[in-house]
Amino acid sequence: MRTHGVASAWPVAVAFAVNGGLYGGMLSRYAEIAADAYASAAAFGVALTAGALGGLTGSVLAPVLMRVRTERSAMLVAGVAYAVLSVALPLAPSAVLLGAVFFVVGVVDGGHDVAMNALTVRYQQRLRIPLMGRMHALWSLSLAAGAALGAAAAALDVSPIVHLGVMAGVLGAAQLVAGRAASLPIGGDDPTARDTAHPVDGGGQATGRSESSSMPGARGLLAVIVLAAIAASYIEGPGQDWSALLLTDTFHADAGTAAAAPFAFSLGLLIARLLLDPCRTRLTAAQIATAATALVVCGAVGGLLAAQLQGPPLAALASLALVGFGAGPIYPMLFDTADTLGTRYRITPATTAGIISTCSRIGAITAPILVGALAHSAGLGIVLAVIAAAGALALLALPRALRH
The missing domain is CATH 1.20.1250.20 (MFS general substrate transporter like domains)
Incomplete structure (x- = not known):
């Protein structure tokens, strides 16, 4: 199998950037989101917990979805949904509905997290180069950038709905393009294809080990x-x-x-x-x-x-x-x-x-x-x-x- 450059993995890099940027942007507007929903500190804490439970649910459900579809499909759908649903946070009129929105946003975030990491593993296997460190560093950078842009938008008195709407449009479109590109073959192999052959050991020979053993x-x-x-x-x-x-x-x-x-x-x-x-x-x-x-x-x-x-x-x-x-x-x-x-x-x-x-x-x-x-x-x-x-x-x- 030929060795390809890191640039070949740009579709998953975009996914990490989208996930971190969306999260950082939302974090920067939490205070205004809570105020617009008339949520007290305690109520907002409950809403955040609902979001964490949603993320847990999405992490559990994502592998089930990817047994039916592929990592690429799950990454594309979850990433676009994450962008779209983030706009619903500043629209929540009450603390109860805010908690419900946080839960749903958490579900798609959890699914996106699992899909983009699983797809990164596929790319590593095809390209034979380590990628995880770069991808998680990019996530951290994107979170910081998203939070900084959100702080700037707040300082300029841009409303959360406008800020998050623009962010969702740009990052959602980027995820759509990257998700579709991730299905393209690289080096003759599709990184999103399901493995149907016997696994290969470190020496490159097919193993005959049974699943039960x-x-x-x-x-x-x-x-x-x-x-x-x-x-x-x-x-x-x-x-x-x-x-x-x-x-x-x-x-x-x-x-x-x-x-x-x-x-x-x-x-x-x-x-x-x-x-x-x-x-x-x-x-x-x-x-x-x-x-x-x-x-x-x-x-x-x-x-x-x-x-x-x-x-x-x-x-x-x-x-x-x-x-x-x-x-x-x-x-x-x-x-x-x-x-x-x-x-x-x-x-x-x-x-x-x-x-x-x-x-x-x-x-x-x-x-x-x-x-x-x-x-x-x-x-x-x-x-x-x-x-x-x-x-x-x-x-x-x-x-x-x-x-x-």
């Missing part, structure tokens, strides 16, 4: 992947959601320094994801996973020590940036396990992506509840302890999952 090994590998995915959500979620409060409460930082905490974490994520694919050509996946998860543990433990020693807020910022840098490769590399599961156990990339996305959303729903309860009784320093524990779990699970 391979299932015990598949179940063990899936269990490790599930642990790593849940652990990753308990690293990224608290690292982004609670970092500003952590600096204010535990390190007594001023408002400006505290506001920089989520940025420091996100910057670490972005840099690591930009470096991931080049590193994959020089190091094994297990080596990268070991180093990345160890950095998460070191960063969180370092932050805990700084808190105990009443260190300066800059020490906390450095710790959060290190945690973000370590966390950056985890999700992209988890989605890469779809290659192993597909070639050795005949589990489709859509199923693997669905499992990982579902686990991450379970963590996104439960982590705020757990961290909030622990912080109420033990203080916000517990955020770093939770991240350290999750990092240790990822250190045990992720290298093992990738060593296969």
